[in-house]
Amino acid sequence: MLIKEILELNKVKLINGSDINIDHFTINTKDIQGKTMFFPLKGKTDGHDYILNGIDEGLAGFFVEPGHEEIIEAALNKNAKIIIIEVKDSLKALQELATRTREKLTVPVIALTGSFGKTSQREMIYSVLKTEFNVLTTVGNLNNHIGMPLTLVNYNGEDVVLLELGSNHMGEISFLRNICKPTISLVTNIGTAHIGNFKKLKNTLKEKTSIAKGSQYFLRNMDDSMLKHAKIESQNVIEYGVHESDISNMILGKKNRYTITVNKKRHKVTINNDIEYLINYSICALKIGLLLEMDIKNIIKGIDNFKCAPSRMEKINIGRNILINDCYNASYETMISGLEYFSKQTNKNKIVILGDILEQGRMSNKIHMNIAKYIFKHNLSFNEIHLVGKAMKRVYNYLRKRDFNVFYYQTVDEIDTNIIKNKSVYLKASNGIGLNKLIPKKEA
Numbered sequence: 001m002l003i004k005e006i007l008e009l010n011k012v013k014l015i016n017g018s019d020i021n022i023d024h025f026t027i028n029t030k031d032i033q034g035k036t037m038f039f040p041l042k043g044k045t046d047g048h049d050y051i052l053n054g055i056d057e058g059l060a061g062f063f064v065e066p067g068h069e070e071i072i073e074a075a076l077n078k079n080a081k082i083i084i085i086e087v088k089d090s091l092k093a094l095q096e097l098a099t100r101t102r103e104k105l106t107v108p109v110i111a112l113t114g115s116f117g118k119t120s121q122r123e124m125i126y127s128v129l130k131t132e133f134n135v136l137t138t139v140g141n142l143n144n145h146i147g148m149p150l151t152l153v154n155y156n157g158e159d160v161v162l163l164e165l166g167s168n169h170m171g172e173i174s175f176l177r178n179i180c181k182p183t184i185s186l187v188t189n190i191g192t193a194h195i196g197n198f199k200k201l202k203n204t205l206k207e208k209t210s211i212a213k214g215s216q217y218f219l220r221n222m223d224d225s226m227l228k229h230a231k232i233e234s235q236n237v238i239e240y241g242v243h244e245s246d247i248s249n250m251i252l253g254k255k256n257r258y259t260i261t262v263n264k265k266r267h268k269v270t271i272n273n274d275i276e277y278l279i280n281y282s283i284c285a286l287k288i289g290l291l292l293e294m295d296i297k298n299i300i301k302g303i304d305n306f307k308c309a310p311s312r313m314e315k316i317n318i319g320r321n322i323l324i325n326d327c328y329n330a331s332y333e334t335m336i337s338g339l340e341y342f343s344k345q346t347n348k349n350k351i352v353i354l355g356d357i358l359e360q361g362r363m364s365n366k367i368h369m370n371i372a373k374y375i376f377k378h379n380l381s382f383n384e385i386h387l388v389g390k391a392m393k394r395v396y397n398y399l400r401k402r403d404f405n406v407f408y409y410q411t412v413d414e415i416d417t418n419i420i421k422n423k424s425v426y427l428k429a430s431n432g433i434g435l436n437k438l439i440p441k442k443e444a
Contacts, residue, residue, distance in 0.1 A: 001101075001153075003061075003083060006037075009096050015072060017061055017083035025094075025153045027146065029054030037083065038062040039090045041146065047090065055079055063087050091146065098149030099179050105155065108292060111180050113165040113173055113211050114188025115204060116334045118143070119309050121188045121281045122164045128285040128302030132294050133159035141166070148176050160292070167207055168194040168359060174210045184288060185211045185234065186219035188281075190226040193331040196361020205230055219287060223280050240287045242279055252276060260286065267296055270304050275313055275341060282306070311436065313338065318440065321424045322347060327435040330357045330428055332367045336374055338428050343380040347424035350382050353438065355412065355429025356389030364391050372398035386419065388412050389433055412437055 023034030040047030061083025087093040143166035218234035222241035289299035311328035
């Protein structure tokens with residue numbers, strides 16, 4: 001992007017520098033790739049405090065808000081040619097630049113959201129698309145009002161843009177949608193994640209499905225009872241799900257398999273994973289591939305190459321045992337799904353370590369008690385159940401009275417890490433609980 005294009009933004013002023021081409025935009029001065037411009041955002045710290053160090057690291061330029069004359073003077077002393085652009089608000093400048101970047105794009109933009117499973121669904125779609133296209137996609141968890149615009153401004157001629165949109169308050173999805181204006185949109189599912197903020201599932205449904213407004217295509221997940229009947233504001237709605245008429249011969253096992261009929265021809269699809277819900281994710285990715293007129297052979301190859309993202313049902317082999325790291329985040333639905341999956345495994349000495357599901361508000365007690373009741377009602381069998389956090393105390397009290405081998409800790413720091421030795425382990429909690437501290441460090 002040329003500097004003169006950046007100067008088209010509202011209320012910006014070139015303080016120093018010439019019209020060069022910028023290769024990369026960042027909010028982290030350690031993330032320098034070619035000629036890089038830095039947005040000094042304000043959060044727990046002020047990004048302006050890192051500008052001078054960033055110049056030492058090789059920044060080509062930076063944005064600056066009014067009132068930082070000393071930083072500008074020091075920057076010019078370090079590099080007389082450095083690009084300096086004054087903006088009234090760094091975050092708003094980033095978001096406006098992302099909006100303008102999107103307005104110039106002629107390639108398909110795919111955006112997805114949902115209560116859970118967003119990253120796994122995105123990774124599945126990405127695995128398919130990259131067999132034929134150069135794809136710009138969300139990295140890690142950069143799916144909010146900062147991360148999504150940052151992804152967009154770093155567009156560099158890719159064939160397709162694939163974005164994940166996150167939301168834990170009403171109105172956030174529509175704000176992000178108005179920036180990225182998706183060609184193709186989808187919602188993975190509707191569940192109780194962030195229910196403390198959304199209050200009711202119908203509010204969650206309204207928030208998530210707002211992604212569809214204005215999109216050319218919306219992928220409707222027919223396996224989700226709420227999405228199945230939701231009102232969708234999109235030009236075209238494409239339905240998908242494991243029970244659709246074009247899906248047959250589903251076989252669950254170490255490798256999940258099914259057959260899909262496309263243009264009256266049957267094609268066998270294999271997922272190198274035994275997690276059942278990945279079938280739904282693969283069908284969605286397949287439908288998007290067909291929508292973009294991909295070769296069915298490449299679509300199937302992409303599904304076959306899919307791997308779970310770190311901390312999301314990530315399997316780590318430890319000798320003869322397995323540790324399933326599923327502690328990136330949690331909701332009632334994902335915790336139950338994970339427990340069901342782990343209970344069916346044939347490994348010996350199985351233990352589960354569960355932590356609080358955060359952001360449940362007034363629903364927290366009910367949701368955590370429902371987890372306890374589900375374990376009891378369905379007789380989910382584990383050698384040990386370890387529970388961490390304030391809300392999990394209710395689960396502990398319920399299961400202890402029903403003779404489960406259960407242990408309780410107020411914080412993860414109270415857990416002796418030796419409890420996972422010679423055991424197969426399932427870890428699940430909201431990221432803020434810190435269960436990842438229990439995962440053995442990989443040997444160098």
